Amino acid sequence: MNITVLSGSPKGKDSVTLQSVNYISKLFPEHTYDVFHIGQTINALMEENGDAFDAVMASVTQADLIIWATPVYTCLVPAQYKRFIEKVFADGKAPLFKGKYAAVISTSINFFDNYAVDYLRAINDDLDTLFTGSYSADSYDLLKEEGQIRLAQFAAQTFEDVTSGAMFGKRTYPLSYSWHVYESGPAPEPVDSGPLKVLLIQDENYDGTNLGRMVDRCTQGFKADIEVVTLSELNVKGDCLGCIQCGFDHACIYEGKDDFIDFAREKVAPADILILAGEIKDRWLSSTWKQFFDRSFFQNHVPALKGKQVGLLLSGPLTQMVALKGTLDAIVEWQGAHLADTVTDEVERSGFIDSRIDTMVRRITAFAERGYVRPATFVGIGGRKVFRDDVWGRHRFVFQADHAYYEANGLYDFPHDDADAMKMSEDMIKLTQDPDMRQAIRKMLKKEMVKPHKGIVEKTDAPND
Ligand SMILES: Cc1cc2nc3c(=O)[nH]c(=O)nc-3n(C[C@H](O)[C@H](O)[C@H](O)COP(=O)(O)O)c2cc1C
Structure with a gap:
């Protein structure tokens, strides 16, 4: 059996996740494993007319089974992996995956790993693969006999499915979305946000598009000029490399080499209100947005957004995006921030979108003035407990800066x-x-x-x- 392994970790051969695939290859040596270090070689893969991407596509063409092997990064896949997926669709290569068997193997600390799996499941449904299943393990599962047995069982079943020609259906329906032009109507009555610091972050400059007009409406909604930062215009040298050098003192290896850390510390950290704007790309936001969240990991498990009001301005079919809604909820809630409102352009009537944006501006300002944060649901409560136990326990040495923060800020609230x-x-x-x-x-x-x-x-x- 020809197996194409698409490895998402930026750590290449040193990927923990990849060891699960290597383990399988030892147990089932009769198959051919064609491994591509997607996360590590993303720059070469993205080159126009480069050979690297073609080589992956050639392997996919020959494959009987595609294994998506990836770590979970900020509740999804690493930005590098997402960029690769975007290129598959953008370059019209999706048909190469059609009818191929596919499976997901991920490792993580099981913090919203379900959304990473959901996302890849949806992508595979869009690629028309035959999705045999997913195996989302804790990073240390392979070290335990139970984990080894379970992984071998998963592999055996997957291979049996492929050789027996098992049939699989989709879990995600194709996106049904008709795009309407949104035009902003009469100017809104601007809201006085007083001394509150408002920061709008967009991944790209959306001038001349629905989202550009939504962003304009939103900025006009505030009496004072609010700061707008466009991520693609920042000097950001690259994606998070997963090196965890930040664990001891929350200092990133990119520090002083690009603008991201200063941006996070000087613009994001002091903001009272954050408005995040982006267009939906495949089944999530863009890889540029993913890079923002992954690079923010230099603060590790510290709730850096605590107490902030967050508003979302999104263009695209959010109501059909399970993983996108889930990850944004998770990222905001576990940190004790407040997802005040979300406005999309899914509804046809421009007047309605105007009213929704105006309402969001009024409410987000009022929430910030009141200092209101909705009580966390299971998403926030459960997420915080996973981090609390991990930072206190097995990863205390690695995340020493988190440990100090958790102790100083009463986050070790053990029963x-x-x-x-x-x-x-x-x-x-x-x-x-x-x-x-x-x-x-x-x-x-x-x-x-x-x-x-x-x-x-x-x-x-x-x-x-
Ligand atoms: C930037 C970054 C973000 C992460 N985000 C998550 C997360 O949201 N959920 C989780 O369970 N683990 C998360 N992890 C932990 C990794 O998924 C885990 O360590 C994984 O086993 C690494 O696999 P790899 O060595 O193949 O890259 C994150 C790690 C990094 C470096």
């Missing part, structure tokens, strides 16, 4: 440190050993649970004026 709760539980467990008491407490549970809440409501008076 076993809540002495009152532990004591109460211990006492109550003892009490409930007695059968009569057990029965009595059972009956009281419902009322006792709500008693303190009722107490708060009772104590609360109407405001004076």
Whole structure:
């Protein structure tokens, strides 16, 4: 069987993820594994009329199975990998993948790895591959016997599927989106955002497009001039290389070599309101936007966006983008930022889009003035716990700067440190050993649970004026 391995890690042969593929190749030596270090060689792959990209496409043409092997980077795939995927579509190479069997192998700390898999699944549906399944492992799974057995089982089933001609359907429908021209109507009543710092970031200059007009409407909505930064116009030398040199002191290897770190520290960090604008590209935003999120990883697991209001101005079919909605929610929520509003141009009526943008400007300003951040859902709560445990535990040495931050800012909120709760539980467990008491407490549970809440409501008076 000819297997094309598309490896997403910028670390090339030193990729942790790739070791899972190498392990499979040892167990199943009867197959041919054609490995391409997509993440590491992205610059060569992107060259106009270069041989590197053609070589990958030639391998895909011969392949019986394509393995997408990638680390998870900021809840998705690395920017380099996304850029490669964009090129496959842009160069009209998607038909080469049609009807090929495909599988995903990823490694991560399982922090929103589900969206990386969802994204690749959707891309494969768009490429018309026969998607056999995904294997999203913890980075250290391969070191454990259980992980080795499981990986071998996954590989065995995948190969069996290919040789037996198994049939697979799609999980993502083709995008159905009719594009309408948006024209902004009468100028909005501008909102006075006072001393609040508002920063609008766009990946490209969208002048003359729907998004360009949406951005204009949004900037006009603020009384004061707001700062607009275009990522493609910043001097950014490259994507995150996953080298983790930032772990000890949050200093990036690109520091002093390009503008990104200064931009993050001097523009993003002080902003009260962040408005992010972008066009949807394949099943996410552009690889330029992905680069922004990946490069922001020099702050590792510190919630650098904490308390900020975030608004999204997007052009394209957001309502059909599971991974895009999910990752943006996750990135904002785990950090304790507030996704105040999202406006897209999916709706046909320009007047409606105008009103939505005006509403977003008013609400995001009001939220910032009130200092309101919606309570985190499972996305934020669960995400923070995954990071808390990882930084406290196995990765403390690597992420020393995070550890110091987590200690200093009370992020190590382990349940076993809540002495009152532990004591109460211990006492109550003892009490409930007695059968009569057990029965009595059972009956009281419902009322006792709500008693303190009722107490708060009772104590609360109407405001004076
Ligand atoms: C920039 C960057 C972003 C990351 N983002 C995530 C993430 O969102 N979720 C996660 O579970 N792991 C994340 N990780 C951890 C990697 O997925 C993990 O270490 C992986 O095993 C690396 O594989 P590789 O050696 O093949 O590159 C991130 C690592 C880096 C360097």
